Amino acid sequence: MTKERILPKPDRYAVCSTEGIPIKEYYKGVFEEVFLFFHPFIQPKTITYELFEPDTYPMINDIIKHCEMLTWKQFLKISKIENYKQLDIGLRTSISGLNKNVANEDVAKTILDVCKNEEIIAPSEGCFPVLLITGLLESIKKEGHEWIWYGDELGTERKLEYIDDLVGDCNAFPNHPINLFTHDHSILLTTHWDSHFSMLCSDKNTVNKIVKSCNLEGFYCGERTKIYWSLYQC
Secondary structure (H helix, E strand, O other): OOOOOOOOOOOOOOOOOOOOOHHHHHOOOOOOEEEEEEEEEEEOOOOOOHOOOOOOOOHHHHHHHEEEEEEHHHHHHHHHHOHHHHOOOOOHHHHOOOOOOOOOOHHHHHHHHHHHHHHOOOOOOOOOHHHHHHHHHHHHOOOOOOOEEEEOOOOOOEEEEEHHHHHHOOOOOOOOHHHHHHEOOOEEEOOOOOOOOOEEEOOHHHHHHHHHHHHHEEEEEEOOOOOHHHHHHO
């Protein structure tokens, strides 16, 4: 009889918070501050909207060169969706990421219709936003870090990368749910596999500087903020 293999608990400095408890509770004793930032929408400028299909989807460098980001605030204004929570619920609904009792098909349809009519690309879930990652890495480098680890979702695999190499060739950047963390475990960039946002975790001063430097859109997690924050009143 084969013995059941149980994975050890992942290092909290290297993975995304679990869904069942508040985010800051999960990182207690590891990170002082957590900023949850939204993945922006993409608006093609000098390439065609029609290219954004599975067989012809542009490379990261092409998106950076030929597209602009559209913030959630800007999309709310265009779409007339009520607030960030409704937009998050609509995005989650569009990928079948919510139970029917909390999903909102009307908002999901509004997002789809607006994106089609205005030729806007909705943000992707579970991977770092293309239009923000270079700036984030450069900001981390300014904090004195030349190397960064990237690991898989469960913290079972990791690889050390020179930050300049990732910034210099964005097409080489892994396009799947990953975690990025500094060698001294002081900064973590993490994205939840079924969400349209990522999180920046570190001490308060470092988080504040990077948020301002990269002009990140989102909010600081409170003591009760969870991964599915849009479903709660806190």
